[in-house]
Amino acid sequence: MRLRPSTSHWGAFSAGLDENGHLQVAAHPEDPAPSPLLGNLPSALTDPNRIAAPAIRRGWLERGPGPDPKRGHEDFVEVSWDEALDLLSAELRRVRADHGNEAIYGGSYGWASAGRFHHAQSQLHRFLNAFGGFTSSRNTYSNGTSSVVLPHIVGTANDVLRNGSSWPTIVANTELLVAFGGVPEKNVFVTPGGVTRHHTPGFLAQLADRDVEVALISPLRADLPQRLAARWYPIRPATDTALMLALAHTLAAEGLHDRHFLDRYCTGYDAFERYLFGADDGTVKDAAWASALTGISGADIVDLAKRMATHRTFITVTWSLQRIEHGEQPVWAAIALAAMLGQIGLPGGGFGHGYGSMGDSGDIGPNFQVPYLSQGINPVKQFIPVARIADMLLNPGTRYQYDGTERTYPDIRLVYWAGGNPFHHHQDLNRLRNAFARPDTVVVHEPFWTATARHADIVLPTTTALEREDFGSGRRDTHLVAMHRIAEPCGQARDDYAILAGLAARLGIEERFTEGRTAREWLEHLYGTWRQRLAGKGIFVPSFEEFWEEGGFRLPNMETDRTLWADFRADPIANRLATPSGRIEIVSEKVASFGYDDCPGHPAWLEPVEWSGGERAARFPLVLIANQPHTRLHGQLDGGAVSQAAKVAGREAVRLHPDDAGRRGISDGDVVRIFNDRGACLAGALLCTDLRPGVAQLPTGAWFDPAGSLCVHGNPNVLTADVPSSRLSQGCTGQHVLVEIERFAGEPPGIVVNRPPVISRTREV
Structure with a gap:
């Protein structure tokens, strides 16, 4: 078995397929503390939720574009790549002609790959800029x-x-x-x-x-x-x-x-x-x-x-x-x-x-610019703060404040998402489901049947980082890593570049998007341009062929402290x-x-609206902390071995203090219902004393599995409030929420998110 180099957001590694076709992974030999999340990688190639072929929601295929409350509830029909790209290119033309480029929202906030060329956000934004622009997002959910x-x-x-x-x-x-x-x-x-x-x-x-x-x-x-x-x-x-x-x-x-x-x-x-x-x-x-x-x-x-x-x-x-x-x-x-x-x-x-x-805070690696793909210039100047997507979709034309300016939400007709999963990181997912019913068309590039893919109209299957060539390096990383292809693409999956190049050809912007290069030629071009730039500064960088054969390049550390x-x-x-x-x-x-009462001109104590007045706190007396998981990156590879091993009763584990559990008749391992007036989810109880009484902790990232307003898998964002931090930043507020927890009586609903939605290979019902 030959191990080939690659990297991920949680660490560099080598991998290969054994004689049984199973992925074997080894951490980078120079890593003093490899991430346990590498243990989730083998599932990426065999997950039953891999998307095998282009698929279109039946209602969109039969009734055409338009707002539709059935989005997220209907089955899908597999189509050929040619049909999918023909339909999508026609829809892009229609939206641009009827509503302008401002009506296209290029979401693509996500962590799809550590690769710097196959970076989904860069790929999609480059394509949309070549098409005339799009409404973009600003800032991050993280900070x-x-x-x-x-x-x-x-x-x-x-x-x-x-x-x-x-x-x-x-x-x-x-x-x-x-x-x-x-x-x-x-x-x-x-x-x-x-x-x-x-x-x-x-x-x-x-x-x-x-x-x-x-x-x-x-x-x-x-x-x-x-x-x-x-x-x-x-x-x-x-x-x-x-x-x-x-x-x-x-x-x-x-x-x-x-x-x-x-x-x-x-x-x-x-x-x-x-x-x-x-x-x-x-x-x-x-x-x-x-x-x-x-x-x-x-x-x-x-x-x-x-x-x-x-x-x-x-x-x-x-x-x-x-x-x-x-x-x-x-x-x-x-x-x-x-x-x-x-x-x-x-x-x-x-x-x-x-x-x-984040791993780069306080790190000693070089602060070094590595090769990357230019996104070009967006002719559309409209944007939203990233966490305000549901507000935008639900309230077009509404005015709002942001950092001392008054802005207006655009009327979005087409949402185009690649490499991200808003149904992981957004708040009040039941509200987001309503928001996703409002556009005419939702397009998603995805390797897996995530909740975002299930709420789309046109779903285009993409390769994972294991199934294509790239190079990767993070902030303060010590190496630029050659990311070799480890396995063949799953089913009919294509990389984002190939998908967008096919669209660009149909829209007459192929040369502007591809500049006549294949994906491999782009890697060689970006690396070569970077190499020449560094040579001008007296820094030696090996040729692309040497870099690729060696599997990486140690970046020079030119930083002082x-x-x-x-x-x-x-x-x-x-x-x-x-x-x-x-x-x-x-x-x-x-x-x-600016005159914002929710963000005055100096540090101040402002009581959270969520628990002000005491009435909500009386009904929902526990503070739920929805923090980052230790078993995966956000919701990525939730089906992986490390993530699955931490589940309790097949669901995400909620940590409770024994005193709080005892008052509610909850024992270790019980299935519990966590609820407030926004929604509810099921989770498996895990009792421990290393958290403050009155506090529960349920990490984000369990794949959203709705049964009505209930998530049966344990996603806390059915509970969190979709409200901004303040009018200054319009930032995300998903870390805390008031809830009540009770032991679930009877047989809990089964989890269905671990298998694909209903997919037909014919158009007949």
Whole structure:
């Protein structure tokens, strides 16, 4: 058996087919901590949900385009590739002629492949740009709130999210790590484009070896590796901002804040201090006030503030904290708190965002641009914040606020999705199903019968990364990996490039899209252009043939450990930030000028609407945390061995504290119903004491399996609210939701998402 190199978002590997045709996978030999998610890969070739041939929803095929509530409920008819592409090209022409390119939504937000050429979003956007453009999306579900608010505070999002202090600097210099949301090790195995050498688990082990003091502030003890002897503060979910404000109040009241740093490097502190002391609203944000909200004792809050002031302290906030209502506030408050300590720009001090949220945060790999496919220029300037897709489809023509501007939702007639699954990452899936009934046509490229494919009209089967050639590399990756074809395509599957090239030929834009190249010729061209560019900088890169034969290329590390914040601290005039003041804006006059009551011009405590007033909390007394799974990337390869092994009673596992389970008559392994007034899902109960009482945890990613408003498989997004973080960012709020849980009585409904929908090979019913 010959093993060939490839990579995935969760790690580089080699793979091959044994004598029985089964996929065998071996981690990259240089990876010190291979991801367990590699164990899901073998199922990719044999999953019964693979789409074998182009398929069209029967109602669309027989009745033609138009809004249809039967979308997601009807069977499909297999057709030839020629018929599918002919029908789709005709529909694209019709929508453009009747409604304009703005009526086409190019979704394609997703993680289909670590390959840089066969990157589904780039492929589709390049095609649609050649066709005249499309309505696009902006930001991400992962950190879309932070991406909008950070430039107002520190002038940049990228330098906070991508170029913060390295783990070696933290390990060597930090004395106290205050981790809001922890540093969840399960997430550090993943980076868009791949990770060849997973460094972060080793650095976390070094923190433990050095006995660095860690304050874990999270409802979940699992948000930090057990080997780190942290002090756990099991905070009430969504109250981190209140704790940060109380810590800041303690620093100010005790005279422990760094006035020199605040005066020289920041603007707006005095107004913020007035807020802390309740000068205008009458509420002092002290430890006693925060204790009632957070469930952490006032004495512990005061003690933590004093330890932060007397140690080299690094404050980190996970992305999960900004995926909530008013998610801007914990990010802003953490920066204000770090500024009050005066350690921003010092080795091992200051703040970070996303450590433990992604594998590249704090990593030491090179920050290196690798070859990629240009998407071209989109002539259509219309866009939406990515998490507002259901609002857009349900409310065309409605005006809304975004980052100080007023915008209007377009009237979308055709949704074109490749390489993504909104029925995984969007909130309130029953509302999203209604939204997907509104367009005239929904087109999906997919290898598997995901919920998004099942809610489409035209479904085009695509290859997986194992079935095509490419190269891959992630942010801070140490290698560019040659991705060899491991297996032949499943059924009639084609890669996205071949599908779109066929469409482009029918639409008269083939030359603009393909430039006359095959997929292999594109790989050689992109690599060769990149190689020439680096040669101009004196960097040797082997020929494509040598690269391909070797299986990869170690990228040169030209990075230093100097960050924006070290330069800013050294000279805040010469290295002024890209904010209006050139300094850290603890108070932003610009944000204040927008007049948003859900995001004022400084860090503030704003009670979540989800549990304000107490009425909903009385009906739904448990806070459900819908975080990232440890058994897969989002919903990818949910049928894989690692993901399936963690199921309980065949469904996603919901973790409950024994006290909460006992009051409800729930035992370990029971099938339970989790519900609120938006929907319900079934899950398997898993009792454990490493989470705060009153909190349940159900990871995202179980494939949506609806039976009415009930998901029988355990997808928490039937419960979450499809509301924005604020009018500033319009970000996603899917991290927390109020629910009740009960033991399911009787025989639970069977799971059907593990097999394809009804597919006919003839047009007759």
